Amino acid sequence: DVKVTQSSRYLVKRTGEKVFLECVQDMDHENMFWYRQDPGLGLRLIYFSYDxxxxxxxxxxxxxxxxxxxxxxxxxILESASTNQTSMYLCASSLLAGGRDTQYFGPGTRLTVL
Amino acid sequence: LAKTTQPISMDSYEGQEVNITCSHNNIATNDYITWYQQFPSQGPRFIIQGYKTKVTNEVASLFIPADRKSSTLSLPRVSLSDTAVYYCLVGGETGANNLFFGTGTRLTVIP
Incomplete structure (x- = not known):
């Protein structure tokens, strides 16, 4: 089974701090994604990497x-965290890019910025 | 760009069939439609994918009309463990900058 792990399940940071969220996948996938998930807004893509x-x-x-x-x-990386970046962050990976291939998600990191 | 629209929530009794519809009026010719399921405190996981007509697997069925402007996820005889958020994703074969997740439908199965 594909496994996608995220470094923290819960994280609390202060405004202005630099924040690192780490994601690791073990299936040699080319593509990796970062989403944020907010109530009523669903999943929104922040960045992806194809290599x-x-x-x-x-x-x-x-x-x-x-x-x-x-x-x-x-x-x-959140260079200078702000309160509006309080959210659930989800990492995913897939072998192929695009909507054709299955994305495998990590469990998420719930970030709170105070 | 294929934006997607789903109902925010649905309730169903155990044992009933549940149909969740996703609208994607601007779907492109090479876009696929994929549905994901998300339980609390977990990331979404793949349920089913289709391009046109009907697809069925051991978990669900996916119905896509000829114009492909919508799709319907059908869950037969739901149980309490099907309570989750269901997301519709539309996207093409290459690239991630045309991937659009819906806002998700929260399905609550009632005993």
């Missing part, structure tokens, strides 16, 4: 950056 060191902006990249130095690891 090591390659990244593309999603629907809501403002305030975020990403890093993919190794194939199995995809990091989401």
């Amino acid at each position: 090591v060191k390659m990244k593309e902006k999603g629907d809501i990249p403002e305030g975020y950056s990403v890093s993919r130095e190794k194939k199995e690891r995809f990091s989401l």
Whole structure:
């Protein structure tokens, strides 16, 4: 089974802090994704990566950056956390890009910014 | 761009068939329709995928009309364990910048 793990289930940070969310997948997938999930808004794509060191902006990249130095690891970075970034963050991976292939999700990290 | 629209919530009694519809009026020719299920404190997981007509697996059926502007996820004889949020995703074969998840439908199964 594909396994996608996220470094923390719950995280509390203060406004202005730099925050790192880590995601690791064990199936040698080319593609990795970061979403945020908010009530009434569903899942919104922040960034995705289709190869090591390659990244593309999603629907809501403002305030975020990403890093993919190794194939199995995809990091989401909040350079200066703000209260409106309080949310559930979900990482996913897939072998192929696009909507044709199944995305495998991690359990999520619930981030609270005070 | 294929934005998606789903009902926010639905209730059903155990043992009934549940149909959840997703509207995607601007679906592109090469877009596929995929449904995911999400339980509390977990990430979404794949249920079923289709391109046109009908697809059935051991969990659900997916009905897609000829114009493909909507799709219906059908869950036969739901049980309490089917209580979850169901998401519709529309997207093409390549690239992730045209992937659109719906806002999700919260299904509550009542004993």
